[in-house]
Each structure stands twice: as structure tokens, then as C-alpha cells.
Amino acid sequence: MGISAVVILQLLFTYTPPFQALFETEAIPLWVWPWLFLGGLVFFLVVEAEKLIIRNTRPALAIPVLAESAA
DSSP: HHHHHHHHHHHHHHHOHHHHHTTTOOOOOGGGGGHHHHHHHHHOOOOOOOHHHHHHHHHHHHHHHHHHHHH
């Protein structure tokens, strides 16, 4: 529900004339949206790859900490 609310508010902020006048913004052209989604996807994939690399390169450090906390 929170994500839906943010999306709706963002669309209102971006595309309704009263908010555009109030915040001095302009609507994003439709041809820009695919580039925005592509940029978001690339960013997501980079962050997920980084998390995977970090998890796979430090397993020896995490195991003793978990074993000590269980004891």
C-alpha cells in the first residue's frame, strides 16, 4: 500500500498542472520512461551483484560469529 501511495503521489506531483505550477516542475515526456526503467533495472542488478559478491567472498568471517552467538 505504501508503494502504491508513493507512485500515485509522484504521478500527481509530476503530471497535474496545479502541482507543476506550485513546485515549478514539468511533465516527463513519455519517450523518457523506458530509459528511466532501464536505468533502474541496471542499478538494481548492480546492487544485487554486489551483495552476491560480498556474501560469497566473506563466508569464513560470518560463520564463526554465528557459531559463537548460538553457543
